[in-house]
Amino acid sequence: MKKTTLFLSALSVLFLASACKNSGFKKTKSGLMYKIISSGSGSLVKRGDVIKLSYVHKLRDSVLGSSADQMPFYAKVDSVGPVYDPQEIFTMLRKGDSAVVIRLADSLAKKQGMLPEFIKPKDKLILSFKVLEVFTADSLAQKDQMAEMQQAQARQKVKFESLKGPKVKEIEDYLAKNNIKTQKAPQGTFVEVKDPGNGPQVDSGKYCSIRYTGKSFPSMKVFESNMEGGKPPFDVTIGTHAVIPGWDEGLKFFKKGGKGTLYIPYFQAYGAQPGPGGVQYENLVFDVEVVNVSDSAPKQPAMPMPPPQAQGQPQPQQHQGH
Numbered sequence: 075m076k077k078t079t080l081f082l083s084a085l086s087v088l089f090l091a092s093a094c095k096n097s098g099f100k101k102t103k104s105g106l107m108y109k110i111i112s113s114g115s116g117s118l119v120k121r122g123d124v125i126k127l128s129y130v131h132k133l134r135d136s137v138l139g140s141s142a143d144q145m146p147f148y149a150k151v152d153s154v155g156p157v158y159d160p161q162e163i164f165t166m167l168r169k170g171d172s173a174v175v176i177r178l179a180d181s182l183a184k185k186q187g188m189l190p191e192f193i194k195p196k197d198k199l200i201l202s203f204k205v206l207e208v209f210t211a212d213s214l215a216q217k218d219q220m221a222e223m224q225q226a227q228a229r230q231k232v233k234f235e236s237l238k239g240p241k242v243k244e245i246e247d248y249l250a251k252n253n254i255k256t257q258k259a260p261q262g263t264f265v266e267v268k269d270p271g272n273g274p275q276v277d278s279g280k281y282c283s284i285r286y287t288g289k290s291f292p293s294m295k296v297f298e299s300n301m302e303g304g305k306p307p308f309d310v311t312i313g314t315h316a317v318i319p320g321w322d323e324g325l326k327f328f329k330k331g332g333k334g335t336l337y338i339p340y341f342q343a344y345g346a347q348p349g350p351g352g353v354q355y356e357n358l359v360f361d362v363e364v365v366n367v368s369d370s371a372p373k374q375p376a377m378p379m380p381p382p383q384a385q386g387q388p389q390p391q392q393h394q395g396h
Contacts, residue, residue, distance in 0.1 A: 273330025
């Protein structure tokens with residue numbers, strides 16, 4: 075695994091430099107830019123095969139995903155049309171080959187729809203990968219994938235636990251430096267109560283309407299907000315796991331009308347999954363305002379009955395199904 079990680083890092087650096095000039099890159103029918111380093115042997119990958127890839131997916135200086143942190147990627151090779159996707163070049167590869175694929179964010183948005191806010195229109199998404207294995211039978215691929223999954227889970231668990239201390243200390247140091255007084259929730263969320271509110275208490279099972287501004291920590295860059303006029307508050311039933319755990323426990327420090335800030339460590343946010351800022355193990359900050367607290371969701375208004383038709387008015391015809 076260490077050799078794979080070193081290979082991918084070197085490969086990513088190499089092609090990040092060349093990608094700026096797009097030198098030596100070809101294009102698929104959809105406009106996808108790619109470059110293949112043919113160092114493998116054997117026949118080309120064919121439809122029906124399952125390929126196993128080690129990879130690094132980068133955006134600017136950030137790693138969006140890597141098999142070193144997660145696990146290799148498995149893909150069933152099929153006939154793929156011009157879809158602006160790395161799958162387009164799979165049948166050009168052999169076991170041992172490496173490749174780099176560049177997708178332009180504005181082109182990706184046009185072809186596949188809305189992108190996350192942290193991806194800007196002029197960005198380039200660069201995927202570097204190597205074909206580790208080619209399976210001709212699904213059963214062989216599934217067996218290998220299961221073994222890799224177990225190893226990845228063990229690695230992820232170790233990393234998840236090892237980061238808890240340093241990541242919590244980042245928040246604690248920030249709070250101390252800025253003289254911010256907080257209370258600590260049972261599972262680790264830091265709560266700054268600026269105004270506790272004076273209405274009903276937020277608690278499990280309560281239906282709450284929340285205004286918020288979400289920020290990545292420690293940059294404090296805003297990734298989402300509904301504080302602006304015209305945007306509706308966010309409605310949630312507390313304690314139903316409909317939101318990240320840091321919200322479920324942090325909001326319980328407030329009543330209706332309450333205002334404050336939640337400093338949420340990654341293990342009470344998105345954990346090992348990339349957060350709103352596009353990185354793993356991401357601490358988050360939310361400025362919150364509790365707009366309303368009630369025992370249940372408000373009843374939806376009943377659909378109005380159609381007005382009675384006057385006598386002699388033509389009735390709509392009944393159509394038979396085709």
